[in-house]
Amino acid sequence: MKNLPGLENVQTFLALAQDLNFRRTAERLHLDQSALSRRIQKLEQGLGFRLLDRTTREVSLTQAGQRFYQDNAEVMRSYDEAIRAARSVAEGKSGLLRVAYMAFAATELMPSAMLRFRQAHPHIEVRLEYIRTQGQKIALANGDVDIGYMIGPFDHPDFHALQLSSEPLYVVTPRSHPLLLRPKIVPADLAGQPVILGNMREWEEYRWRLNDLFSAEGIALDVALEASNTLALNGLVAAGLGITIYPESLIGFLGRNVEVRQVMHPSFRSRTVLVWKRSNRSPQVQAFVQVAKQIGLQAS
Amino acid sequence: MKNLPGLENVQTFLALAQDLNFRRTAERLHLDQSALSRRIQKLEQGLGFRLLDRTTREVSLTQAGQRFYQDNAEVMRSYDEAIRAARSVAEGKSGLLRVAYMAFAATELMPSAMLRFRQAHPHIEVRLEYIRTQGQKIALANGDVDIGYMIGPFDHPDFHALQLSSEPLYVVTPRSHPLLLRPKIVPADLAGQPVILGNMREWEEYRWRLNDLFSAEGIALDVALEASNTLALNGLVAAGLGITIYPESLIGFLGRNVEVRQVMHPSFRSRTVLVWKRSNRSPQVQAFVQVAKQIGLQAS
DNA sequence: CGGCACTGATGCACAACATGCATCAATAAA
DNA sequence: TTTATTGATGCATGTTGTGCATCAGTGCCG
Incomplete structure (x- = not known):
């Protein structure tokens, strides 16, 4: 120059x-x-x-x-x-905040945080992006997004991770199914049941979590079928080809031709964590964390 | 601030x-x-x-x-x-130059300087204004114009004055007039001749100059009539009501019903000077002076 | 795991620089 | 002429920026 x-x-x-x-x-x-x-x-x-x-x-x-x-x-x-x-x-009164979210945060956690955030910081431009948990980790590391809602737990020295919610899991069955007769469903009741899950590409982290949960209880997960989208999954369950496991935040989006029951077990829950780079100290992120934390706490 | x-x-x-x-x-x-x-x-x-x-x-x-x-x-x-x-x-490569001029400079001196100046400094905006000599002195002092063509001589410590030309004066007579018979006209020949001049308001400085010239020769100026515009002046002379004195630069604008003869006398000339404030050292002025000087020298 | 190379930050001495004071020359007003 | 006010300038002084040397932190490579 x-x-x-x-x-x-x-x-x-x-x-x-x-x-x-x-x-x-x-x-x-x-x-x-x-x-x-x-x-x-x-x-x-x-x-x-x-x-x-x-x-x-x-x-x-x-x-x-x-x-x-x-x-x-x-x-x-x-x-x-x-x-x-x-x-x-x-001062965080304006600027850009790029937020990534995955399906479980898309129904409640993210939208309500977003609402509050826009009220509190109307001058901050927010860019939302749907990215699954694994993709978020890369995007965060690259600096492509500032903060992400992902499936927890997540632990890494370069990142802050704040658990926002821990929602119960539900078993999804056809309208008449032997499991429905039980007053209370525990993980052990699912042993031997044919299970239908989303394929790895779509469900990725969630499937790893389910595997962890079941194997921790000593129960083998019998994956009878894989579906590539939610509608198909719903249909297959309704048709009696098996059951599936859904987090609470998504059961409202199931059809009327299936039944849901909470799986009663303290660790059978899906945790949603908010993750951001430690090195990213931008006030927009700080401000968003503040808001998301409050929303998360009242939701969990 | x-x-x-x-x-x-x-x-x-x-x-x-x-x-x-x-x-x-x-x-x-x-x-x-x-x-x-x-x-x-x-x-x-x-x-x-x-x-x-x-x-x-x-x-x-x-x-x-x-x-x-x-x-x-x-x-x-x-x-x-x-x-x-x-x-x-x-550096004078752009900017504004305000030039004032009076009638004697309007026909040759100013226009040809202007042409050269525009070629040499096309980025300088020029604003031309017709102002008679007395008015120019005020305008220059006020800073309303940067430079002026006026009737000389002019001498004042606050101003630079550069003589550009010294043009002969001509006597203007009807087509047949006793003076025309003389092989050579000198100031003394004009003694006793009825003279028609522009009024003071229009001719101002020029009339003072003529008065000076004649009185320096010991000749009384017999002002028979005053005209308020050039056409009337021309007409009155042609009608035989008297003669008048014109500078060389304006005789081309007289009608065919009058005759002109140069007044042969070293001091019977009209000087045109370029005047600008000493304190105004703007490069536009310097540049214009350079050009005007060359034009003036070849014209005088 | 232990050097190694490279990062930006910091303590310190010194030199460069801007500042304030006093004063000057020029000029307008009284 | 006197007086007051203008901007410029010489000089001593204090502030400030700079370079050198060095530090602590971190990725890289064997």
């Missing part, structure tokens, strides 16, 4: 150009008259042309000085505006 | 923001790394918010820093442009 001469003294010149009197201006700037005189000299020397014609009795702007004054008054206004804008970003 | 913090160091920040590496940037700026580090610290402190996130391994812009960078890159471009514009005015 080319060196721009005299930048430091432009403000001084502008002040002087306003009342065209060294002593008065110097006083206004809490400066000695001589210092002001030298600043202007230095500015002119740096620029290579005169800005002011001075006699001992009166000071006037040269034509170049007039032009320089008008243009730079505008430049300084722009600079002031730039500071204002940057500060507003720094 | 509000104080704008950190202006001095914005350029430094912009340079740093470009490659996000203190050592490399410092080297590029011929600075020690520590000095750069402190400049940025000072800038941030002045602004009150961080512009860069620094770990020992990598430097990145905060969101506020990004915004600050983008905005101020533009601001610095504007400043650069402001310098360029002011310099171009200072």
Whole structure:
């Protein structure tokens, strides 16, 4: 970048150009008259042309000085505006926040947090993106998103992870199914039942979580079928081909041709965590965490 | 005007923001790394918010820093442009020049100077104004015009006056007139001749000059009539009511019903001078003087 | 796991620089 | 002429920015 001469003294010149009197201006700037005189000299020397014609009795702007004054008054206004804008970003009063979310957060957690957040910080632009848990980890690491709702638990030294909710899991069955007769369903009741799940590509992290839960109870998961979308899954269950396991947040989206019962077990729950990079200390993220935390706590 | 913090160091920040590496940037700026580090610290402190996130391994812009960078890159471009514009005015490559002229310069001197000037300095805006000699003195003193063609001589410590031409005077007579029979007309021949002149309001300085010339020769000027416009003057002379005295530059505009003869006398001439304020050192004026001088010299 | 290279931050001494004071020359007003 | 006010300037001083040396933190490589 080319060196721009005299930048430091432009403000001084502008002040002087306003009342065209060294002593008065110097006083206004809490400066000695001589210092002001030298600043202007230095500015002119740096620029290579005169800005002011001075006699001992009166000071006037040269034509170049007039032009320089008008243009730079505008430049300084722009600079002031730039500071204002940057500060507003720094204080989190504006700026951009990129939020990723996965299916379980899409129905309640994320939307209600979003609502509150927009009310509290209307000047922050929010960009929402649906990304599954694994993808979020990459996106966060790359800096493509600022914060993500993912399936927990998540633990990594580079990231903050805040658990927002822990929702019960439900077994989804056809309308008449032997399990429905039981007063209370526990994990052990599901042993040997044919289970229909979304395929790995779609359900990924959730399936790993289910596997963990069942194997922790010593129960083998009998995956009878895989479905590639929710409608098909619902249909297959309704047709009696097996059961499936759904988190609470999604059961409202099942059809009327299936029944749901909560799986009563303290660890049979799906945890949703809010994750962001430790190195990302942007105030937008801080502000969003504040809001999401409150929403999460009342939901869990 | 509000104080704008950190202006001095914005350029430094912009340079740093470009490659996000203190050592490399410092080297590029011929600075020690520590000095750069402190400049940025000072800038941030002045602004009150961080512009860069620094770990020992990598430097990145905060969101506020990004915004600050983008905005101020533009601001610095504007400043650069402001310098360029002011310099171009200072060097006389652009700007405004206000030129006043009186009738004798309107036919040849001013137009041909104007032509040359426009070719040499096409970026300088010229504003032309017809003002008679006396009015020009006031306009120049007020700064309403930069330079004027007036009837000379003119001498005043506050002004530069450059004589551009010295044109012979002509006596204007009806087509048949006793004077025309003489092989050569001298001022003494005009003694006792009834003379028709423009009125004081229109001819002002020129009439004073004629009075001077005649009285210097000991000849009384017999003003028989006054005319308020050139056509009337021409008509009155043609009708035989008297003669009049015209400068060379205007005789081409007389009708065919009059005759002209040069008045042969070294001091019977009309001088046109170019006048401008000594305090006005604007390059536009200098440039115009250069051109007008050349035109004037070849014309005189 | 242990050097190694490279990062930005910091303590310190020094030099450069801007500042304030006193004063000057020029000029307008009284 | 006197007086007051203008901007410029010489000089001593205090502030400030700079460079050098060094530190602590971190990724890389064997």
